Amino acid sequence: MKRRTFVKQLAMSAAVAAIGFGSGSLYAQGKTIKVGVLHSLSGTMAISETVLKDVTLMAIEQINAKGGVLGMKLEPVVVDPASNWPLFAEKARQLLTQDKVAVTFGCWTSVSRKSVLPVFEELNGLLFYPVQYEGEELSKNVFYTGAAPNQQAIPAVEYLMSKEGGGAKRWVLLGTDYVYPRTTNKILRAFLKAKGVADKDIDEKYTPFGHSDYQTIVADVKKFAAGGKTAVVSTINGDSNVPFYKELGNQGLKATDVPVVAFSVGEEELRGVDTKPLVGHLAAWNYFMSQKNPTNDAWKKEWAAYAKKMKLAGADKPLTNDPMEAAWIGIHMWKQAVEKAKSTDVDKVIAAMGGQTFKAPSGITSTMDAKNHHLHKAVFIGEVQANGQFNVVWQTKGPVKAAPWSPFIAGNDKKKDEPDGKTIITK
Amino acid sequence: MRILLAGLSWWIASSALALDAGTVNRLGFGDGDEKIAAIAALVAEGDPAAAALLQAAADGELQTSGKRVFIVKGEEALDAATGARVAPLPEDREDVIFNNRVRRELGGAVAALRLISPDRAARLAAARELTGNADEAMLPLIKKALERETDASVKQLLELTQATLELRTGSKESRIGAIRTLGLSTNPNTKMLLLAILEKSKDGSFSEPDEDLRIEAQKSLRELEARLAWGERAGVLFTSVSLGSVLLLAALGLAITYGLMGVINMAHGELIMVGAYTTYVVQNLFKRTEFFDWYPLAAVPASFLAAALVGMALERLVIRWLYGRPLETLLATWGISLMLIQTVRTIFGAANVQVENPAFMSGGIELFTGVVMPWSRICIIAFAALVLFLMYFLLTKTRLGLFVRGVTQNRAMASCVGVPTARVDTWAFGLGSGIAGLAGCALSQIDNVGPNLGQNYIVDSFMVVVLGGVGQLAGTVYAALGLGFANKLLEAWQGAVLAKIAVLVFIIFFIQKRPQGMFALKGRAQDA
Numbered sequence: 021m022k023r024r025t026f027v028k029q030l031a032m033s034a035a036v037a038a039i040g041f042g043s044g045s046l047y048a049q050g051k052t053i054k055v056g057v058l059h060s061l062s063g064t065m066a067i068s069e070t071v072l073k074d075v076t077l078m079a080i081e082q083i084n085a086k087g088g089v090l091g092m093k094l095e096p097v098v099v100d101p102a103s104n105w106p107l108f109a110e111k112a113r114q115l116l117t118q119d120k121v122a123v124t125f126g127c128w129t130s131v132s133r134k135s136v137l138p139v140f141e142e143l144n145g146l147l148f149y150p151v152q153y154e155g156e157e158l159s160k161n162v163f164y165t166g167a168a169p170n171q172q173a174i175p176a177v178e179y180l181m182s183k184e185g186g187g188a189k190r191w192v193l194l195g196t197d198y199v200y201p202r203t204t205n206k207i208l209r210a211f212l213k214a215k216g217v218a219d220k221d222i223d224e225k226y227t228p229f230g231h232s233d234y235q236t237i238v239a240d241v242k243k244f245a246a247g248g249k250t251a252v253v254s255t256i257n258g259d260s261n262v263p264f265y266k267e268l269g270n271q272g273l274k275a276t277d278v279p280v281v282a283f284s285v286g287e288e289e290l291r292g293v294d295t296k297p298l299v300g301h302l303a304a305w306n307y308f309m310s311q312k313n314p315t316n317d318a319w320k321k322e323w324a325a326y327a328k329k330m331k332l333a334g335a336d337k338p339l340t341n342d343p344m345e346a347a348w349i350g351i352h353m354w355k356q357a358v359e360k361a362k363s364t365d366v367d368k369v370i371a372a373m374g375g376q377t378f379k380a381p382s383g384i385t386s387t388m389d390a391k392n393h394h395l396h397k398a399v400f401i402g403e404v405q406a407n408g409q410f411n412v413v414w415q416t417k418g419p420v421k422a423a424p425w426s427p428f429i430a431g432n433d434k435k436k437d438e439p440d441g442k443t444i445i446t447k
Numbered sequence: 448m449r450i451l452l453a454g455l456s457w458w459i460a461s462s463a464l465a466l467d468a469g470t471v472n473r474l475g476f477g478d479g480d481e482k483i484a485a486i487a488a489l490v491a492e493g494d495p496a497a498a499a500l501l502q503a504a505a506d507g508e509l510q511t512s513g514k515r516v517f518i519v520k521g522e523e524a525l526d527a528a529t530g531a532r533v534a535p536l537p538e539d540r541e542d543v544i545f546n547n548r549v550r551r552e553l554g555g556a557v558a559a560l561r562l563i564s565p566d567r568a569a570r571l572a573a574a575r576e577l578t579g580n581a582d583e584a585m586l587p588l589i590k591k592a593l594e595r596e597t598d599a600s601v602k603q604l605l606e607l608t609q610a611t612l613e614l615r616t617g618s619k620e621s622r623i624g625a626i627r628t629l630g631l632s633t634n635p636n637t638k639m640l641l642l643a644i645l646e647k648s649k650d651g652s653f654s655e656p657d658e659d660l661r662i663e664a665q666k667s668l669r670e671l672e673a674r675l676a677w678g679e680r681a682g683v684l685f686t687s688v689s690l691g692s693v694l695l696l697a698a699l700g701l702a703i704t705y706g707l708m709g710v711i712n713m714a715h716g717e718l719i720m721v722g723a724y725t726t727y728v729v730q731n732l733f734k735r736t737e738f739f740d741w742y743p744l745a746a747v748p749a750s751f752l753a754a755a756l757v758g759m760a761l762e763r764l765v766i767r768w769l770y771g772r773p774l775e776t777l778l779a780t781w782g783i784s785l786m787l788i789q790t791v792r793t794i795f796g797a798a799n800v801q802v803e804n805p806a807f808m809s810g811g812i813e814l815f816t817g818v819v820m821p822w823s824r825i826c827i828i829a830f831a832a833l834v835l836f837l838m839y840f841l842l843t844k845t846r847l848g849l850f851v852r853g854v855t856q857n858r859a860m861a862s863c864v865g866v867p868t869a870r871v872d873t874w875a876f877g878l879g880s881g882i883a884g885l886a887g888c889a890l891s892q893i894d895n896v897g898p899n900l901g902q903n904y905i906v907d908s909f910m911v912v913v914l915g916g917v918g919q920l921a922g923t924v925y926a927a928l929g930l931g932f933a934n935k936l937l938e939a940w941q942g943a944v945l946a947k948i949a950v951l952v953f954i955i956f957f958i959q960k961r962p963q964g965m966f967a968l969k970g971r972a973q974d975a
Contacts, residue, residue, distance in 0.1 A: 064899075100797075185547070185548070186547055225942055233686075236935055270809060299550075300546075
């Protein structure tokens with residue numbers, strides 16, 4: 021086991037050094053603002069994170085084309101932490117101390133965010149985190165542009181409980197074994213219990229990162245489903261989703277019998293999976309590519325053109341998804357805040373971030389909460405279609421304010437809805 | 448003839464279409480409840496026009512524009528209510544969206560209407576669809592179908608469906624009959640129905656007041672559970688063999704390079720990866736042709752050759768100079784594994800690449816109701832058996848096999864009797880590497896193909912070879928299947944994370960007790 025990590029680290033650091041060096045030397049040392057991009061470009065999370073790097077670079081290119089920020093061009097510094105959590109912290113430190121970036125856009129898994137958090141707090145950096153997560157954290161140095169549990173997980177489960185969603189009575193909580201699925205499932209279990217679901221009707225299951233043999237799990241779900249109307253809540257992350265969905269399709273577990281709602285599966289993860297047997301399985305997000313509105317249409321067109329120009333992998337079938345939208349919102353809000361503060365100084369930008377608005381591709385105007393560093397977001401639930409896209413079958417009336425401290429975890433009612441000068445973190 | 452027939456059916460469909468406009472509009476524009484009511488109304492009408500509309504809805508051919516609902520087939524469209532042909536097609540059409548709940552009703556409705564089809568296969572499929580999916584509105588249709596049904600298997604399924612529907616209503620005798628019929632089912636969903644009869648409400652009283660019925664239900668439930676338990680055991684057996692075959696494939700090549708030749712080959716995983724990437728390349732070559740489903744036929748030899756060539760080059764250039772120096776071999780092959788990973792990353796990129804399964808490898812066959820064996824897994828089990836057989840044949844029945852065994856058992860003696868030992872080493876190493884490539888080809892069908900693919904299998908491969916006993920082909924087979932069973936049984940009991948840990952702990956203890964593995968070579972050969 022040890023050898024494996026060591027091999028990985030060695031290989032990755034070589035790769036990363038090459039990439040970091042390449043992009044650093046591209047730009048002259050003129051009047052630029054350095055911006056860090058910290059996403060895994062290799063390893064198990066690369067399937068999800070690579071496009072976030074690309075969409076951030078596209079935003080930077082567009083901003084530069086329109087004259088940059090405060091009259092200065094943005095200069096991206098791309099590093100590859102290679103799905104290796106300790107390496108995330110190392111790379112973050114490098115970005116902050118050596119490259120002296122004004123802001124960093126990055127991370128997907130919560131374990132990577134937890135890994136870099138102390139670094140950003142110690143060096144007073146600024147991180148924009150674009151992915152839905154489990155809450156239970158509020159740092160003055162981080163802006164969370166993805167969903168908190170009440171903006172994704174809870175509405176999804178409520179939908180599946182409703183008559184329209186199939187009226188599920190039994191629940192399989194299935195996830196990858198790390199902090200996000202564990203915490204989300206803790207919240208969901210408390211929520212389900214509050215709704216009167218008994219412990220015997222909840223089955224919690226975890227698999228390691230990169231797990232690829234889902235035969236037993238799918239068979240177990242089938243068996244569990246024989247005891248009553250069942251729904252599966254999947255917090256499986258990374259490339260394990262491909263074998264998981266393949267197995268679902270092969271074993272003929274149909275959405276009309278046992279719907280699977282996923283919180284980390286979007287258009288990008290389903291690329292290359294035959295979705296015909298998966299029609300009707302669900303995902304809960306704050307954005308779907310299939311949404312029809314002028315902002316989204318324009319954004320999709322820009323992305324397709326950019327992917328083609330940069331010859332990105334998958335440019336023949338350009339896809340957008342929720343974390344990409346969140347990353348897009350994040351970088352634009354940061355730009356607006358810098359312009360409002362007239363400085364890239366971290367404390368001034370943080371002060372200027374509260375109340376920023378941005379017309380998001382999801383069709384709503386996203387607002388950064390005045391206090392709690394989270395976005396107000398609308399929640400959509402979509403069903404997979406045969407073409408790999410999602411059809412929105414349910415949505416909230418309007419934007420929902422994020423509750424990073426879930427009321428379903430004991431003791432959270434006493435916590436403040438805004439970060440102190442220093443972070444409050446519970447385990 | 449076929450064109451004529453198609454034209455005829457189109458004509459019949461279009462001329463017969465004349466449905467209640469209100470129902471059609473509810474299906475096209477209503478919310479969930481209204482759509483379901485519309486479907487029920489269409490089923491009740493039961494005529495060919497309604498069936499055609501429901502079928503079109505199930506196939507996703509319904510579109511709306513303004514206040515009209517269309518059935519759109521390719522370039523042609525019909526007005527869903529009147530059956531009139533629509534031309535030109537309106538531009539602003541939108542798909543009618545059905546969610547899971549509506550789709551479920553729709554599936555049941557289409558199946559119920561198909562019960563009167565003259566084609567036996569269609570009736571059987573419809574009856575099967577209905578077993579878990581019927582509602583009371585369909586009871587008259589099912590009864591009618593049962594009366595005229597002649598086929599035994601369709602009849603059995605329909606009786607089961609009828610039993611589930613009559614469970615709630617009907618007289619005591621018919622309900623007891625229904626419960627008994629349910630006891631004969633193999634469908635896990637029927638368990639739910641029986642459980643509902645036995646359910647206790649909150650104040651401790653039974654929801655079903657009649658005790659006779661409850662006793663009957665208890666009996667049926669026990670029968671059903673016994674039958675389902677067998678299905679479950681068969682399922683565990685299958686998944687264990689399947690995991691065992693994956694482990695076996697991954698380890699077979701190593702059984703030659705490490706087991707027979709004694710080379711600690713840390714690049715073994717990367718040879719698997721080379722095979723997987725070769726499959727990817729071959730798949731891409733076939734992508735634009737109509738023979739896509741046949742690409743494995745080309746990918747199998749190609750991945751064998753690619754990995755074998757890499758392996759032979761490796762042996763010639765590096766390992767040859769390090770025979771008898773295990774530590775240096777270990778370091779050198781490890782370095783090579785890093786180089787191979789980096790090379791692949793430079794050529795194909797760091798992200799995973801997609802290897803699509805050929806059509807015949809998706810889906811599965813249903814052994815019992817609820818126990819499905821996916822074709823991809825079946826193919827891999829068969830493939831592993833085939834590779835094992837070929838390897839056995841090669842090692843025991845051919846001249847090369849004889850040489851390999853001779854050289855590995857006593858190099859000096861083999862050399863004395865004229866065996867070209869150096870060349871045999873290269874061939875043997877190439878063979879082991881090629882088999883690793885075959886493993887990569889198979890794994891690409893079920894796992895993600897990325898530069899790190901090999902890293903995920905190298906530990907497992909060494910585990911299998913060491914556990915089985917170094918130098919023993921049979922040991923490798925037993926160890927792979929044994930680990931497959933241990934892993935799957937533990938996983939069913941304790942979850943995937945703990946199963947993995949438990950298996951590792953078990954191996955540590957086993958190796959301490961029996962350092963030579965399950966099977967040890969006996970006699971002088973051991974020291975050679």
